[in-house]
Amino acid sequence: MKRIGILGGTFDPIHVGHIAIATLAMATLSLDQLRIIPNRTPPHKPAPLASDAQRMQMVQLACASYPQWAVSDSELRRDGPSYTIDTLREFATPDCQLVLILGADAAALLPVWYHAKHLGDYCMVAVMQRIGSPFDDQQIRQQLPNLGITQIPWAGMDVSSSAIRQRCADGASITDLVPASVADYIHQHHLYGAPRD
Template sequence: MAKRIGMLGGTFDPVHIGHLRSALEVAENYALDQLLLIPNAQPPHRNAPQVSAQQRLEMVQLAVAGVDLLSVDDRELRRDKPSWSIDTLLSLRAELDAQDQLLLILGWDAFCGLPSWHRWEELLEHCHILVLQRPDADIEAPQVLRDLVAAKSVNDPQTLLGPSGQIAFVWQTPLAISATQIRHLLATQRCVRYLVPDTVFQYIYTHQLYQE
């Protein structure tokens, strides 16, 4: 039987409950066999993370410990070049059976920025794209993406066919939390408990991360 594998990339600087709740909801609601959280090494579309790759990796590992459906994949941290999603997809594809479904999970903002991604037109050759929508999303997709959605989207993510090639949209629990907000709170000596898992909270304070 074909497997369903999700991948959620990000800087995770730091990982927080917004990332984790979205990942768990997708994994449970759409019967994924595994959802991989993949920390970026050198994110090509944003500033360099504030803490080391190893520290970000360790925080994500702590965050998903004991959650069977979620796991951490460090392949982008082991590559000595920018974290292009197309390279990660090709690497994962090489490890899967031909009929396994690979789902690239993107927030709405990231999806709207796809045309700026390296070799973005090739992504659907190797995966399906699952777009996380929130009621407060206020960015409009460019015309090239609206055309792609019209041609490639399905109404129900459960009906994605084959290993790749389609787009589906899902609603997520609206948790208005951002890593930027968390870093600001820490830089101003304010508490971030309940915004990150307790294990990540302890790690941040033990290692004195994000403190100016």
């Protein structure tokens, strides 16, 4: 049975922290493939600043050197909010096991997700748990008893998409925060207030 990881996000923009999570998840979970899925309109966040097409292009650029990673526009093609359960239903097949990769903050909110009680019908969850910040999944296991949960310890990275957008607006370098191809794209398209050359 193939193991396929699902890593969704706004990716506004994708950054080295996302790449580190994806790389660690591939190795730790013995995944055969990782599907990286930009969200259209996350129900819990403000709308992204970059367009859907721009975010998709940045994710494709960032993932180009990773042959086991596939970028999917499945959520961008849908109207309305991006609900994880819809994505899982789309990708579920009898010959694969889906593993939803989440940060601890997102995982803590699982019980209130749209159709949360059905998540375990389609996937297990891998929680990226920052070393030194224990993640207690007991309440989630009680509320969602059919959902398999595993934790992946990781050191974390001090990088966020919002900080990158602010650095762009300030005209500061983002070289060490995003893949080079993504930095070039941001500057070429003057995203997030990046200065014109």
